[in-house]
Each structure stands twice: as structure tokens, then as C-alpha cells.
Amino acid sequence: MKKWFLALGSLALPLAAQAGTLSTGENIKLLVVDGKKVASSFWSETSAVNLPAGKHQIVVRYDGEVKDGSKTRIYTTRPYLFEMEVPTQNATITLPRLSTLSQAESYFQRGPEWQLELAGGAKQPLEYVELQGKGFAAFSDMEALVAEYNREHGITFEEGYAVDLEKAAVEVSDKGEISITGDALVQLKLWYSKANADEKAAFEQWVKTQANQ
Structure with missing residues (x-):
């Protein structure tokens, strides 16, 4: 081929x-x-x-x-x-x-x-x-399946590179203790990447409201 x-x-x-x-x-x-x-x-x-x-x-x-x-x-x-x-x-x-x-x-x-x-x-x-798909024809839309995986795991792409926001913003100690690291921008990116379409729309509307105050 x-x-x-x-x-x-x-x-x-x-x-x-x-x-x-x-x-x-x-x-x-x-x-x-x-x-x-x-x-x-x-x-x-x-x-x-x-x-x-x-x-x-x-x-x-x-x-x-x-x-x-x-x-x-x-x-x-x-x-x-x-x-x-x-x-x-x-x-x-x-x-x-x-x-x-x-x-x-x-x-x-x-x-x-x-x-x-x-x-x-x-x-x-x-x-x-x-990757584990759900239901019939689970792998028919690979782009959507990967997008869902990335949303769940806080993975995004910046300037052509994959960025694991969870690793950048969350630190787990040897004792299993979790702490939030990174600056506010990284944390905002993490939570935005995990949001669904409705939550993103609501957040974007809130940002517009804040900008107009």
C-alpha cells in the first residue's frame, strides 16, 4: 500500500x-x-x-x-x-x-x-x-474518544506539544499526600480542560462578565 x-x-x-x-x-x-x-x-x-x-x-x-x-x-x-x-x-x-x-x-x-x-x-x-471504548461502534470516532480521554486526564496541546496539566498542577508525595502546585494560570487550564461543553460555556460567560465589571 x-x-x-x-x-x-x-x-x-x-x-x-x-x-x-x-x-x-x-x-x-x-x-x-x-x-x-x-x-x-x-x-x-x-x-x-x-x-x-x-x-x-x-x-x-x-x-x-x-x-x-x-x-x-x-x-x-x-x-x-x-x-x-x-x-x-x-x-x-x-x-x-x-x-x-x-x-x-x-x-x-x-x-x-x-x-x-x-x-x-x-x-x-x-x-x-x-483505550477502552463504550457501547457499539465505540471506536468509530477516534478523535472524540481521545478528546474524552484527554479531558478526563487534564491533557491539552500548546504550540504543537502535548502538555499534561495534571502533572504540572498536582503533586503527589511518597506518602500519597496531594498538593496543588503551579501558578494560577496552569490550574485554570487544568480545570478548563476537564470541563464539558456546557461547563466551558458557563465559564466563558463568567469571564466575559468579569471583564466588563
């Missing part, structure tokens, strides 16, 4: 940022990058994006042909979300080659070992979250 590159024009890249190409390996489908659905068609799937070095949020899934006895079928997993440091050099998200249905099922049931393979050949393990 023909591969082509997607330039994420919506990302505001600092002029000094070094960019590399992040690709996906065989049978790994690129779904969402920094909250935006990756545009693909049946005939031409996007398998690589140009990103500035730094923290980004990438969502993929395994979607490939495997042998089931004498037949061939498509095996598709749930989406996997990575909050990863994209390097300045080209890199590829990889998995071991899976040939049979039983092999694929066993591999993902025990927990897949996703890796980031750098251009020089070095490999780094990737921590991930397996």
Missing part, C-alpha cells in the same frame, strides 16, 4: 524546533496525533508524520492479516495511546511480526511490547494506555 507523509499544519512549530519523521511499522495503523485524526483513505493510508522533537500524543492500533488455519483474516486491536518524547531523528513505532491468529491473540492478551526504533537502530520501550 502506498505510503505518504502528513504535515500537521495545525501545529504551531517554534522556528528553532528540529523535526523528524515518526513512522509506523508493518500492520500498525496511525489513528490520532496530538488530538487530531490522521487523514487516510482506503487506497492510501498515512503511515508517517513530521513532528518537532518533544512530547507528543500518538494513537495507533494493530490491524493486519493473520493466518487462521487454512484461512486468512484481519486481526484488529483496540487503540493504544502513547505520550512519548519524539526524537530529532527519524523513528518508527514497531511490534514483532505476528503471523497467526493464535499468536496475535496471545501476544496482545499478555500485554504487547511496543517499541520506538530510532534511525540508528537503537530501540526504546514505549509505555501505553489501551
